[in-house]
Amino acid sequence: MANIPIDRLADELVQAVKEYTDDVAEGVRKTVDKTARKVLQETKALAPKRTGEYAQSFGITKEDGYGTTKRIVWNKKHYRRVHLLEFGHAKVNGGRVPAYPHLRPAYEKYAADLPNELKRVIENGG
Template structure:
């Protein structure tokens, strides 16, 4: 352990907190990227599969913005017209409703839990 003069104590504390902040931000960004990939795969695997399988293969990840403290990923489908209809069901042409096939909300919940668990583990382990 290094010896620190009393007049340099504030600078050392600030330096240590800055290092911790930088390390935490790097971990946060890498965990966000990993989790977004997991969510995309989960949605693709649980998506309804038609004859062409286009919907289940249409899921993409897009990084919307990144700054020093945060990063924002969006998992979306390029066949966006179908997502709401499949997730919640819809009215049929001759009356009645189709059954809902929830596949986005469960994957989102798993992603949130996974992100929180990974972040807590990496911060505790340093």
Template sequence: MANKISIDDLAKTIESEVRNWTKDVVDDIDDIKKDITKNGVKRLRGSSPKRTGDYAKNWTSQKLKNGDQVIYQKSPTYRLTHVLEKGHAKRKGGRVAPKVHIAPVEEELVSNYISRVEKRLSQ
């Protein structure tokens, strides 16, 4: 049998249920962000160009104060991300071909995040 609620308590009950649902959704989305970030770091380490291996090892993630997760390249190899992804000029002329390794992972992570959040919100 359903709970009986007086008309006076209806607004409070609806508000409390919406707060509970919102808290559950926010917690689930935080878990999704953490999982996607961990997967992204693993994929970037695997797809990064390897010469000495230091560049690939320096991919890491961090949780920001506002709750967002960010994937970044630690020092001292953070300067190489743009150069490797976009290519660069050689010392004696010519160009070095770009080694695209960040963009495909980013696209996959974004689409995976969107699909998982949409799936969670449709429950």
């Protein structure tokens, strides 16, 4: 342990807390990115593939703010169609089109473990 003069103790403590916070924030970002990539890959695999264009147009949007890390998996080209395929919809002349769940199962599969992974990152300091 280094000898620290008493007048520099507060500065050293602030620096140590800042390093820990930066390490944890980077670890959280990496963990959220990894989970989002898994959700994206699973969504593409489960999506209906009549032509394959719908499944390939899924992507990730990053929204980072002060103290927040958010990743949104969405369909960039056919975003209006996602809820119709995910939950099914009514036909014009009666009846229903069957649902093809693909986004929600992928999210539930990988996002369920995310709090435990984030807890591990925080406990380990990044």
